[in-house]
Amino acid sequence: MVTGAGRGLGRAYAEALAGAGAAVVVNDADAATAAEAAAAIREAGGRAVAAPGAVGGTEVAESLVATAVAEFGRLDVLVTNAGVLRDRVLWKMSDDDFDTVIDVHLRGTFSCARAAATRMREQGEGGRLILISSPAGQRGNFGQTNYAAAKAGIVAMARTWAMELARAHITVNAVVPVAATEMTRTIPAFAPVLEEAERTGAPLPGWLRRDEGLGTVEDVAGLIVYLASDASAEVTGQAIGIGGDRLALWSHPAEKAVAYADGGWSADAIAAAWGDFEPETYGIPAPKVPAP
Numbered sequence: 001m002v003t004g005a006g007r008g009l010g011r012a013y014a015e016a017l018a019g020a021g022a023a024v025v026v027n028d029a030d031a032a033t034a035a036e037a038a039a040a041i042r043e044a045g046g047r048a049v050a051a052p053g054a055v056g057g058t059e060v061a062e063s064l065v066a067t068a069v070a071e072f073g074r075l076d077v078l079v080t081n082a083g084v085l086r087d088r089v090l091w092k093m094s095d096d097d098f099d100t101v102i103d104v105h106l107r108g109t110f111s112c113a114r115a116a117a118t119r120m121r122e123q124g125e126g127g128r129l130i131l132i133s134s135p136a137g138q139r140g141n142f143g144q145t146n147y148a149a150a151k152a153g154i155v156a157m158a159r160t161w162a163m164e165l166a167r168a169h170i171t172v173n174a175v176v177p178v179a180a181t182e183m184t185r186t187i188p189a190f191a192p193v194l195e196e197a198e199r200t201g202a203p204l205p206g207w208l209r210r211d212e213g214l215g216t217v218e219d220v221a222g223l224i225v226y227l228a229s230d231a232s233a234e235v236t237g238q239a240i241g242i243g244g245d246r247l248a249l250w251s252h253p254a255e256k257a258v259a260y261a262d263g264g265w266s267a268d269a270i271a272a273a274w275g276d277f278e279p280e281t282y283g284i285p286a287p288k289v290p291a292p
Contacts, residue, residue, distance in 0.1 A: 001025040001075060003055050003112060004082030006033030006102050008181050009132070013079050016048030016221035017228060023072040026063055027082065029054040045070070055108035057080045069119065077128040077228045078116040080109040080154075087143045090152040105150035108251045109157065113172075116131045117165060126169030130227050131158050132241060133140050138250055139284050155239050155277040159252070162237030163266065171236035173227055176250060176263040178213050178243030180204070190287065208244065215244030223247070256280065 002017065004010040006028030014024045018041045026041070028034035031052035041048035051067040053060040068075040084104050087096035113129050120127035130133045136144050137151025158174040180194050189207070197204050206252060209215050226232050241248035257277050261269055 001027065001051075001112075001116065002079040003027045003056055003063055003064070003108065004028055004029075005079075006037050009177060010079075010081040011037050011177055012217035012221045013081060013224045015041060015044070015046075016218070016225050017077070017079075018044070018048055018230075019219075020225045020229070022077065022228065023049075024283060025049055025051050025071070026052060026231035027055065027080070030104045046088065054104070055080075055112055056103040057107075058111050058115070061108075061111035061138060064112065065115045067121050074123055075116055075127070077130065079130045079224060079228075080112050081084045081132045081133065082108055082133070083147075086142075088145075089206045090145055094143055098254050101146035102150050105147070106153050109154050113157070115159065117161070117168075119168060119205075119236060120170050121165075121168045123170075126224055126233075128228050128232075129157075129161060129165070129170060129172040130224060131156075131172065131220060133173045134174050135178060135241070135284050138176060138239070140282050141284050155250075158239065159237050165216055166236065169233075171227075173232075173236060175220075175223055175227070176238040176241040176248075177223075178238065178241070178246075179217045179220050181217065185217075204244070206245075209253065210245045212241035212244030212287055213241070213248070219244055223243060 001016040002010055002024060005014040005026045014037060024041060024047065025032050026038040028037065029052065034050040034052045036045050038048040038050040049067065051064050053063060055061065065075055072125050082104055086102060088097050096239045109131055117130060123181050131154050133154045134147070134151040136148040137155060140148050146263045155174045158172045161172040193205065193208060204215055220242050223240060227235065241249040243248055259273050259276065
């Protein structure tokens, strides 16, 4: 079951899973888009059924699981890809901007994972929850308070659920993808290169694929297939990045430096000691575009 699978990364995931032999429930908020994607998979020789619906609430989540069971008899893998953007700087972000993104990304991941995990536990044969995060959730990103918060929360949920579902042999991992999508086309440093590649059909340059880890949506799909397979049975609780030619394991938050003061810390003592700490960076680094 792949949410938000009508286009972009989600469709690439669904097609790759079908190509590897999985029967796929193709979800998308737009019914026509979901139907077209499912039809394309069937025309290519795969098995797929469309299951439209905007993720977020319990009703849609449970209906998607019910569709998987009704059509294919079981549910083994969930990929929570569905998402929307409502980018605004903090002082311009409305309640609706915030709530919409949190509802689809964070609550949608929660409700779909809960419904899927319930079914997988009933089946008693394990399963895979593959949660889609973002570099914005790992590092923060300008204008994306809602999106970054949701994507960071998704990684936290993956770590928590990996513990909770271990006895049921259900693995839970977060994927941190980078690919040429409608979102990355808006990044000024990338836009001309992506437009040129799309216009000419030329491959993306090596510096973009390796240094920036940015490639096609198909470049990301191999990780989804791996995490859905038996080969990844011992991989759980991880945040794994992929894009272009780059595969990366993200570290979990850890104490970087520690200091002690007998009897505790006053504000003045903290001020005096702070210079011994090397602060962490924040934000997604600006692309390093080679000189012409």
